Amino acid sequence: MTSPSPQVWPTLRATDARALIRFLVDAFGFREVVVHGDGDRVDHAELAWPLGGGIMLGSVRDTDGDTWPMRPGTFGAYVVTDDPDGLYARAVAAGAKVHKELADQDYGSRDFIVHDPEGNLWSFGTYRGEPR
Numbered sequence: 001m002t003s004p005s006p007q008v009w010p011t012l013r014a015t016d017a018r019a020l021i022r023f024l025v026d027a028f029g030f031r032e033v034v035v036h037g038d039g040d041r042v043d044h045a046e047l048a049w050p051l052g053g054g055i056m057l058g059s060v061r062d063t064d065g066d067t068w069p070m071r072p073g074t075f076g077a078y079v080v081t082d083d084p085d086g087l088y089a090r091a092v093a094a095g096a097k098v099h100k101e102l103a104d105q106d107y108g109s110r111d112f113i114v115h116d117p118e119g120n121l122w123s124f125g126t127y128r129g130e131p132r
Contacts, residue, residue, distance in 0.1 A: 014059060023116055031048045079125075088124070091112075098112070100123075111125025
């Protein structure tokens with residue numbers, strides 16, 4: 001039996017969605033699945049995480065009828081990685097602003113937190129959650 005595809009999709013808005021997509025791919029290793037929109041505007045984008053799951057994002061909209069009125073830079077996520085040291089080096093080399101240095105935690109995780117160019121917080125670590 002195959003495992004089901006992820007059904008929780010963290011979502012965010014960006015002032016420069018196309019630049020943020022490039023950063024998330026280059027700095028963190030997300031894989032671009034689809035990007036819809038014209039010119040600089042991104043109406044909908046999906047990025048996959050190599051270990052499963054993914055995120056959706058789009059350009060911020062200035063209209064009163066926006067059904068997803070999130071401000072850019074207000075997103076935060078924890079993402080599981082098998083290689084926090086390598087990912088930390090990659091993220092810093094790509095220009096991620098360090099919020100919390102790479103470190104071992106007392107609950108067994110090795111993790112770090114960085115900001116993307118929009119100001120969102122990204123925490124990466126080895127902690128996979130409690131067994132179910």
